[in-house]
Amino acid sequence: MQTINLASVLPQVFQQSKDLKSEIWKQNVKFERGHLYLVEAESGKGKSTFCSYIVGYRHDYSGTVMFDDRDTKTFKVKDWVEMRQQHISHLFQELRLFPELTAWENVQIKNKLTNFKDDATIRQWFDMLGIGDKLDAKIGRMSFGQQQRVAMIRALVQPFDFLLADEPISHLDDNNSRIMADIMMTEAKAQGAGVIVTSIGKHMDLNYEKTLLL
Amino acid sequence: MNLVWKLLRQHISIPQFVGFFFANLFGMLIVLLGYQFYRDVMPVFTSEDSFMKSDYIIVSKKIGMGYTISGRTNTFTPAEVNDVENQPFASSVGTFTSTEYKVEANMGVNGVNVLNSELFFESIPDHFVDAPKGSWKYTPGEHVVPIILPRAYITMYNFGFAQSRSLPKISDGLVGMINFDIFIHGNGHADRFKGKVIGFSSRLNTILVPQAFMDWSNNYFAPGSHSDPTRLIMQVDNPANEKVTKYIDQKGYEVEDDKLQAEKTTYFLRMIVTMVMVVGLVISILSFYILMLSIYLLVQKNSSKLENLLLIGYSPNNVARPYQLLTIGLNTGVLLIAWGTLYFVRDYYMGVIETLFPDIDSGTMLPAILLGLCLFALVSICNIIAIRHKIVSIWKRKE
Numbered sequence: 001m002q003t004i005n006l007a008s009v010l011p012q013v014f015q016q017s018k019d020l021k022s023e024i025w026k027q028n029v030k031f032e033r034g035h036l037y038l039v040e041a042e043s044g045k046g047k048s049t050f051c052s053y054i055v056g057y058r059h060d061y062s063g064t065v066m067f068d069d070r071d072t073k074t075f076k077v078k079d080w081v082e083m084r085q086q087h088i089s090h091l092f093q094e095l096r097l098f099p100e101l102t103a104w105e106n107v108q109i110k111n112k113l114t115n116f117k118d119d120a121t122i123r124q125w126f127d128m129l130g131i132g133d134k135l136d137a138k139i140g141r142m143s144f145g146q147q148q149r150v151a152m153i154r155a156l157v158q159p160f161d162f163l164l165a166d167e168p169i170s171h172l173d174d175n176n177s178r179i180m181a182d183i184m185m186t187e188a189k190a191q192g193a194g195v196i197v198t199s200i201g202k203h204m205d206l207n208y209e210k211t212l213l214l
Numbered sequence: 215m216n217l218v219w220k221l222l223r224q225h226i227s228i229p230q231f232v233g234f235f236f237a238n239l240f241g242m243l244i245v246l247l248g249y250q251f252y253r254d255v256m257p258v259f260t261s262e263d264s265f266m267k268s269d270y271i272i273v274s275k276k277i278g279m280g281y282t283i284s285g286r287t288n289t290f291t292p293a294e295v296n297d298v299e300n301q302p303f304a305s306s307v308g309t310f311t312s313t314e315y316k317v318e319a320n321m322g323v324n325g326v327n328v329l330n331s332e333l334f335f336e337s338i339p340d341h342f343v344d345a346p347k348g349s350w351k352y353t354p355g356e357h358v359v360p361i362i363l364p365r366a367y368i369t370m371y372n373f374g375f376a377q378s379r380s381l382p383k384i385s386d387g388l389v390g391m392i393n394f395d396i397f398i399h400g401n402g403h404a405d406r407f408k409g410k411v412i413g414f415s416s417r418l419n420t421i422l423v424p425q426a427f428m429d430w431s432n433n434y435f436a437p438g439s440h441s442d443p444t445r446l447i448m449q450v451d452n453p454a455n456e457k458v459t460k461y462i463d464q465k466g467y468e469v470e471d472d473k474l475q476a477e478k479t480t481y482f483l484r485m486i487v488t489m490v491m492v493v494g495l496v497i498s499i500l501s502f503y504i505l506m507l508s509i510y511l512l513v514q515k516n517s518s519k520l521e522n523l524l525l526i527g528y529s530p531n532n533v534a535r536p537y538q539l540l541t542i543g544l545n546t547g548v549l550l551i552a553w554g555t556l557y558f559v560r561d562y563y564m565g566v567i568e569t570l571f572p573d574i575d576s577g578t579m580l581p582a583i584l585l586g587l588c589l590f591a592l593v594s595i596c597n598i599i600a601i602r603h604k605i606v607s608i609w610k611r612k613e
Contacts, residue, residue, distance in 0.1 A: 055525065057524075057525060077529070077530060077606070090525070092525070096522040100221060101221065108217060109217040109526075110527065113526075
């Protein structure tokens with residue numbers, strides 16, 4: 001997949017608002033593979049909504065979301081499954097980890113599906129992010145910042161054309177967010193993928209090629 | 215899959231599944247047992263007599279004190295026969311013809327003399343006798359006569375005579391071992407015939423010969439004499455028909471053989487088994503609901519986990535599979551235990567049945583096995599579809 005095209009997409013909840021000023025909603029926006037984007041917004045402007053449209057778990061909008069030249073409204077269940085497994089990785093703002101499982105299992109539950117990374121690489125990422133000693137800790141017992149790092153690792157154990165990181169560093173200190181950005185960009189470069197980061201102000205210190213105001 | 219199972223087994227309620235397991239087991243067992251029992255017992259009532267079609271009944275006049283004292287006959291006059299023939303329920307009526315001459319016969323088994331007696335033969339029109347083609351015919355002048363004996367004779371012989379004399383027991387397959395010598399004299403003739411026993415009948419309490427032999431021999435040994443029949447054989451559309459019973463009661467006749475009884479017994483047996491099976495089915499359906507409710511509850515409790523799994527790339531089939539396997543596992547367990555239990559129960563009641571009816575075919579468990587498989591497939595397919603449906607509704611975020 002080379003591009004994601006949003007053609008005059010507007011969430012139904014914004015249908016009534018007259019003074020909508022946005023560089024994404026009701027615009028034609030194109031995200032290309034291999035490039036780095038920042039989507040900035042105040043809260044309540046629909047960042048997560050934007051992500052959910054691209055990952056395909058909400059469809060309450062007008063306009064069209066195109067992957068290359070395919071309209072995603074025509075996608076069947078198996079098309080979305082393939083997208084989520086092979087083409088688009090999503091780091092959820094609310095993380096969506098499984099509190100009953102350990103940090104290691106939370107990553108493995110994804111890696112077993114894709115068989116994409118070996119254990120050594122994953123372990124190395126844990127170490128780099130400073131949570132190497134938390135492999136066997138239950139997610140429910142970890143702080144939100146630690147959980148964010150686990151969620152990032154999980155987002156990376158799959159092939160992707162685009163990585164969608166929804167407020168990835170909201171609970172991280174500068175040092176850890178730099179390391180995380182580093183790992184993320186290295187992996188994205190290796191895969192030649194596009195990266196879309198959203199933020200409500202605090203954002204990863206990266207060379208964004210384009211910043212869009214939601 | 216292990217990690218997925220580790221996640222999805224959260225909130226599984228063991229008591230609910232145990233409840234389902236036993237409810238389903240009882241339901242399944244009752245249905246299978248009812249059906250198997252029905253199939254096993256039916257032959258006792260239906261295939262008892264291979265020489266008479268099932269919808270024939272034999273009618274005679276009641277013999278009471280009055281008849282004996284007053285000397286009134288118990289024979290049917292031609293008018294009475296006519297009347298029976300004209301009844302709408304009687305599709306065919308035949309009369310019993312008996313011998314007008316003296317018959318002496320001696321019966322032996324394997325060369326040992328068992329019975330010497332003066333007796334008589336009777337015949338009914340050949341189309342009422344359902345014997346293998348070719349075995350039930352007589353050409354005048356022949357010295358071999360086909361014979362059907364009452365089953366009571368052979369029971370008497372088997373349990374009384376053979377037992378005490380250490381003689382071989384006779385079953386349907388061994389009728390060839392019976393020698394039946396017949397001496398007839400009358401009208402200045404005396405002749406010797408060989409009886410060829412072709413089988414036994416429990417519904418015809420008489421020694422039956424072909425109509426052709428009867429007509430010829432009556433004419434030959436006792437020309438000119440004629441007696442009215444004492445019994446009628448009648449083919450009816452439905453022996454359990456109320457009109458038949460009413461007519462017979464009103465005329466003061468009685469149905470001689472136990473056909474009506476057997477028919478009624480069969481009817482009641484069928485009804486009882488159907489009722490039992492319906493109860494079993496209702497239990498099964500309820501247990502199916504228990505299972506569906508517990509699975510729905512489980513899916514509901516785990517809906518956020520399921521949703522997360524779907525969002526990180528698991529397909530609805532992937533996440534539905536653990537629950538589908540769980541239900542199929544439970545259903546398989548139920549089926550196997552039901553079969554096992556049925557095997558022992560059947561073993562017990564077949565022992566009883568075979569003691570009472572030694573001739574009965576011991577049959578197989580095939581009916582129960584097939585019905586069990588059908589129920590299993592039906593329930594499992596419903597489970598699989600319902601679970602899949604539930605997961606897809608989570609996918610569509612309808613929950």
